[in-house]
Amino acid sequence: MLEQQLVNGLMLGGIYVLVAVAFTLTIGILNFLNFSIPGVFMLSGIFTWVLLKAGVYWPLAILGAIFVGAAASLLVERCTYSWMRSSDHYVPLVSSMGFLILFENLVLVQWGSDLQRVVLPFSDLNLRFASLVISIPQLLSLVLAICLVVGLRILLQRTQMGRALRAVAENATTAEILGVVVSRLVPTVFIIGGLFAALGGMLFALNYQQVHPFMGEEVALKGISAMVIGGMGNVWGSVLGGLLIGVIEVLSIHFFNADFVDFSVYGLLLVILFLKPTGLLGASGIVREKF
């Protein structure tokens, strides 16, 4: 049934949106690709499973998992970016990749590499419209993703902090001249990005009810693709790209089979880059208005 697949695709896309926005934030403001994001995504998913298995009341388990993710993201900033900001660009990039490997292997050592099943504390939470079935966690991930992006847009466009973040994105020295404490805003960027990635990981664990130490990598590749398809540094582009990839992925399975997913997703990426190198919503002029 095609409508049902479209719905499923949009819900899956909601998770890609969260990851894509996390990438967009750090690359847009700090100009570096934060490879620890898949690690944060995975940690949050794993802790959703760990806390639920330990019998923690589910709302607390969810909040705990998100907290772990955001804290991990802050740790990456404290240990890498804040020390290496003045060094070459590839240093924070490589060290964030080091953190991804560290997180994955810590989880591997502690809980093994098996696919773990997440047992939901609530049974059958499905909404039914005629023949359409929408699970509430799925719906939640899409709604939450859209709401968070709208909130982020308001933060960036309407608040003094958002103006400061956009100033740092354009020229950190000028921002500093105007009194912006860049070293205090950078951790904020990591925490917001970490929250988006952690929320994605938690929702992934609830929706697909399985977690493993390397669950972040595949999702992150799709998230980066979503960011590039939508246009680098554009939050709405990440939303469009994420939803598009989610739908294409599900439709590929529907019309062909699961082996076809990567072919269609990355094929689409190549076609879009070929036709519009700046991405669907990316500006092509010299002056780029970010976010």
Add this chain to the structure above:
Amino acid sequence: MSGNVEVLLETKDLEVTYGRIEAVKGISISVAAGEIVAVLGANGAGKSSLLKAIYGLVAPRGGEVRLVGRPLPPRLAHMRVANGLALVPEGRQILVSLSVDENLRLGAYRRKDAASLEHDLEAIYARFSNLNQRRHMSASTLSGGEQQMLAIGRALMAKPSLLMLDEPSLGLSPRLVGELFELLRQLNEEGLSILLVEQNTHKALQIAHRAYVIELGRCVAEGTPRQLHEEGKIEEAYLGQNGAG
């Protein structure tokens, strides 16, 4: 400078080096409250480095910067605004991905007084009517002269006691340069102290109360415009600049 006027800013034997290049080799200057002080010299003399060290954008290798007698920390440029300094950087450094209004509001980033901030914003718009018309447009749509007005307006939004400008006349037409210096003179009459780094010696000396002439990182002359003219020091400082007009 007369002895009983309050010294706002002073540098003592300030030294700035970039690797093995000594850009500033021990410069001492001062700005008294209410003064316009010009720092003159040819391109590469070390004027901009001096200004950057005062503002904390580069760490001096030696010497110190004092504001009303208290030493300012090296680096930490973001604290200068809170201390009452504001910088109009070289090349204006307008944030082109933000609107005119957002640029001005960022100038007041460290201010807590929301109510008088709106009042000051309107005062800036009243002074610069071109900016008022383009309030919500991207700052990238402004002409060079308007961008300079925006850079100055943005610095004024911090309500500084000392305004520092790095080569503000660069790239402006002679008519706009005239308007710019007239604006600085007006601001000074309204009570603002100004430290002006300029290659345009002629124009700067028309409004400055005192000036320092910098050559190869050292201060080679100082005094009022009249003193400098009488000692023939200005002609020397002109040399680097004469051909270009």
